[in-house]
Amino acid sequence: GNSVTQMEGPVTLSEEAFLTINCTYTATGYPSLFWYVQYPGEGLQLLLKATKADDKGSNKGFEATYRKETTSFHLEKGSVQVSDSAVYFCALRLNYGGSQGNLIFGKGTKLSVKP
Amino acid sequence: NAGVTQTPKFRVLKTGQSMTLLCAQDMNHEYMYWYRQDPGMGLRLIHYSVGEGTTAKGEVPDGYNVSRLKKQNFLLGLESAAPSQTSVYFCASSPSGTVIGETQYFGPGTRLLVL
Numbered sequence: 001g002n003s004v005t006q007m008e009g010p011v012t013l014s015e016e017a018f019l020t021i022n023c024t025y026t027a028t029g030y031p032s033l034f035w036y037v038q039y040p041g042e043g044l045q046l047l048l049k050a051t052k053a054d055d056k057g058s059n060k061g062f063e064a065t066y067r068k069e070t071t072s073f074h075l076e077k078g079s080v081q082v083s084d085s086a087v088y089f090c091a092l093r094l095n096y097g098g099s100q101g102n103l104i105f106g107k108g109t110k111l112s113v114k115p
Numbered sequence: 116n117a118g119v120t121q122t123p124k125f126r127v128l129k130t131g132q133s134m135t136l137l138c139a140q141d142m143n144h145e146y147m148y149w150y151r152q153d154p155g156m157g158l159r160l161i162h163y164s165v166g167e168g169t170t171a172k173g174e175v176p177d178g179y180n181v182s183r184l185k186k187q188n189f190l191l192g193l194e195s196a197a198p199s200q201t202s203v204y205f206c207a208s209s210p211s212g213t214v215i216g217e218t219q220y221f222g223p224g225t226r227l228l229v230l
Contacts, residue, residue, distance in 0.1 A: 032215055032217075034218075043119075043205060043221040044205065045221070049216055089158070095215045101209060102163055102212075105157035107156060
């Protein structure tokens, strides 16, 4: 079936450290891939997305590249800040006729950044 | 432009009680979704709607009912609440559900505790 697997947390980093959160997927066809972020007490916000192989999504210093050959969409940031502390969700959306259009989520990775 | 709003923000129910969660969007989106978020499980789709007057089951529909009488509103009902329905419920909407890379917009969530 269609699924998303992301690294388990929590992940604790010091400010200015390099961040990688791994995400791999299994899907029918060629899905769109997303990273959503959930700050404490809030709903989910789109962080970045990519719709085809080798696309790179980027936003707020975060990047992720759609790798079809490894079915991966790893999230990276070169220098994290305390304000990046949140839960990060990798998700996919199927792109074929008759799909529900819903997102299929990974379990989420909690990131804590210490000053 | 409020985006996606959810009512209530928090509710405590006793086992067997019923309640309705309201989701409203002011973006004229066709597709709407209800997800539940449980620790270590990510978000899972409960029900969804592809337009006014339509509803369909998602991954975990048992114990829930939905209605979409107006395009802007999507109601989630619990007829007889059970402790297993303790969760955080998120509503989301998207313009069409069929455009590649289309973003879903999330509400702030409703935290439900069933005793």
